[in-house]
Amino acid sequence: MSNATLELPFNNMPLALEGSYLSALFRPTSILLSVITLLTAFGLRYLLPGKNIGGFGEVIGKTGDRDFHDALYKGYFKHPNTLFTIPTAHHPMTLVPTQFLDEIKALPESILSFQKQVTARFLGKYTGLGVNDTLVHSVKVDLTKNIPKIMGELQDEVGYAIGKHVGECEDWTPYPLYFMLTHLVALLSGRIFVGHPLSRNEEWLHATVRYTIDGFTGAEKLWNYPRILHPIMQYLIPEVRQVHSYLSNGGKMLAPLIKARQNTNLSEKEKPMDMVQWIIDNCDPKDKENVSYVTQTQMLISVVAIHTTTMTMAQVIFDLLAHPEYIDILREEIQRVKPTEEEAWTKAKIAGLRKMDSFMKESQRFRPPGLVTMNRQVEQDLKLSNGLTLPKGAHIGVAAGSNALDPELFPNPMEFDGLRFLKLRERPGNENKYNFVTTGPDQLHWGVGTHACPGRFFASYEIKMLLAKLLTDYDIKLEGGASERPADIALDIRVIPNPMAKVMFKKRSV
Numbered sequence: 291m292s293n294a295t296l297e298l299p300f301n302n303m304p305l306a307l308e309g310s311y312l313s314a315l316f317r318p319t320s321i322l323l324s325v326i327t328l329l330t331a332f333g334l335r336y337l338l339p340g341k342n343i344g345g346f347g348e349v350i351g352k353t354g355d356r357d358f359h360d361a362l363y364k365g366y367f368k369h370p371n372t373l374f375t376i377p378t379a380h381h382p383m384t385l386v387p388t389q390f391l392d393e394i395k396a397l398p399e400s401i402l403s404f405q406k407q408v409t410a411r412f413l414g415k416y417t418g419l420g421v422n423d424t425l426v427h428s429v430k431v432d433l434t435k436n437i438p439k440i441m442g443e444l445q446d447e448v449g450y451a452i453g454k455h456v457g458e459c460e461d462w463t464p465y466p467l468y469f470m471l472t473h474l475v476a477l478l479s480g481r482i483f484v485g486h487p488l489s490r491n492e493e494w495l496h497a498t499v500r501y502t503i504d505g506f507t508g509a510e511k512l513w514n515y516p517r518i519l520h521p522i523m524q525y526l527i528p529e530v531r532q533v534h535s536y537l538s539n540g541g542k543m544l545a546p547l548i549k550a551r552q553n554t555n556l557s558e559k560e561k562p563m564d565m566v567q568w569i570i571d572n573c574d575p576k577d578k579e580n581v582s583y584v585t586q587t588q589m590l591i592s593v594v595a596i597h598t599t600t601m602t603m604a605q606v607i608f609d610l611l612a613h614p615e616y617i618d619i620l621r622e623e624i625q626r627v628k629p630t631e632e633e634a635w636t637k638a639k640i641a642g643l644r645k646m647d648s649f650m651k652e653s654q655r656f657r658p659p660g661l662v663t664m665n666r667q668v669e670q671d672l673k674l675s676n677g678l679t680l681p682k683g684a685h686i687g688v689a690a691g692s693n694a695l696d697p698e699l700f701p702n703p704m705e706f707d708g709l710r711f712l713k714l715r716e717r718p719g720n721e722n723k724y725n726f727v728t729t730g731p732d733q734l735h736w737g738v739g740t741h742a743c744p745g746r747f748f749a750s751y752e753i754k755m756l757l758a759k760l761l762t763d764y765d766i767k768l769e770g771g772a773s774e775r776p777a778d779i780a781l782d783i784r785v786i787p788n789p790m791a792k793v794m795f796k797k798r799s800v
């Protein structure tokens with residue numbers, strides 16, 4: 291792999307340490323940071339508390355817990371018809387049973403807000419993290435509609451990305467899987483988000499990958515301080531400062547592209563087929579030349595797209611290695627379906643990867659990136675059909691991870707069956723149900739309804755095209771010949787594939 295500096299994706303501790311800790315300790319910002327941290331620890335937090343609307347139903351788990359996996363599982367089966375709450379950091383989160391799904395799934399932002407929830411949870415005012423309407427529309431409508439037209443570019447990028455980050459591998463070569471896949475996914479996404487050559491610019495790639503990591507870490511660190519101090523702390527916490535620098539440097543890189551797109555005389559056919567164009571087309575007229583707005587939206591799309599797809603794909607590969615009997619099953623299907631040297635992948639050919647689709651969905655059933663989806667902030671008191679009112683300010687969600695392990699929905703839920711969803715699709719009437727991208731009351735990992743992930747189609751194509759090439763060109767095994775998949779990191783309501791686990795690759799002689 292070309293990139294020599296490896297970084298843990300979620301705790302932000304670089305493996306290659308730069309500079310001296312001692313000199314860092316005595317920088318003026320570090321001293322100020324230490325003083326504020328001490329004051330906060332010794333009571334300021336309690337003198338200046340933040341707003342925190344309480345949860346509903348039984349509270350399961352303890353405030354301060356770092357992992358709510360067991361609490362969610364217990365709560366889901368103990369309270370199939372009533373609400374329960376887990377005291378996650380910063381906001382108690384109330385879990386709503388799926389019987390209320392139809393009542394909540396299509397409510398407008400003015401009643402149940404997805405965007406405000408993201409901004410509140412990740413302190414978007416300081417980290418920039420959030421979602422905006424332009425971004426959602428550009429993904430939901432333009433990206434999804436144009437997938438058939440961009441497949442040639444994706445295919446080209448698959449070849450480039452794998453050539454660069456996996457390479458020849460004449461002998462078994464170990465790669466930390468998560469980091470390797472992050473590079474692949476960032477290149478593929480970038481090709482469609484900003485187009486070539488910017489998509490292969492190292493500084494741009496670094497910013498789009500790191501924005502998520504530093505944004506989330508920065509928000510975590512900000513939460514250690516009372517809200518009243520956040521306006522100051524944003525300048526003292528390195529990760530938050532870093533986020534601002536990604537935005538300003540990213541703006542410099544994007545500015546020429548944005549300027550070049552101001553020619554409004556182009557017909558629809560002549561317009562470049564990328565996210566920069568879609569953002570400019572879809573945003574408010576006043577923002578069309580606004581470099582900060584377009585850059586911010588670009589960074590946000592990287593946030594929602596890159597690590598989510600990487601985590602999902604890493605889990606698929608770990609599951610393949612834990613169940614290696616599926617490798618040849620998938621290879622046989624790829625051989626049968628894939629385009630010849632002269633052809634390109636098409637939508638129809640990708641649809642032929644039915645076993646791969648099923649395997650991906652089974653992997654996601656066990657290990658989605660998040661155990662709670664449909665996270666919302668209640669914007670107006672909301673009366674449910676059981677008479678209970680969720681008050682304005684409450685945070686709610688559905689326990690997607692536990693739902694996926696419910697034996698009433700999935701027989702033998704703890705058994706990994708890579709063809710489970712293919713078998714379900716083969717039942718009459720089910721042909722279009724249980725695809726990787728399908729959503730429903732028993733398929734909650736993408737959310738359901740108005741805000742169901744609009745990028746899931748694109749993510750599915752990216753993963754399938756990458757996986758088809760990797761399995762065709764390489765043999766894979768876990769480092770040291772291990773047969774157990776590396777343990778996930780369970781954090782809060784997240785499931786993180788082990789970022790340090792290495793997978794060995796060797797070129798196949800076909």
Ligand code: HEM
Pocket residue numbers: 404405421425426429433591594595596598599600602659663664665735736737738740741742743744745746748749
């Ligand atoms: C395997 C990868 C992915 C997973 C697991 C995932 C999962 C999710 C989930 C759970 C939601 C929230 C749904 C809800 O609360 O109802 C969501 C929202 C969203 N996702 Fe994805 N996502 C993935 C990839 C992507 C990609 C590649 C893109 C963009 C190209 C994307 C764009 C979005 C956007 C824009 C939203 C907000 C939708 C809205 O506000 O209406 N996602 N995603």
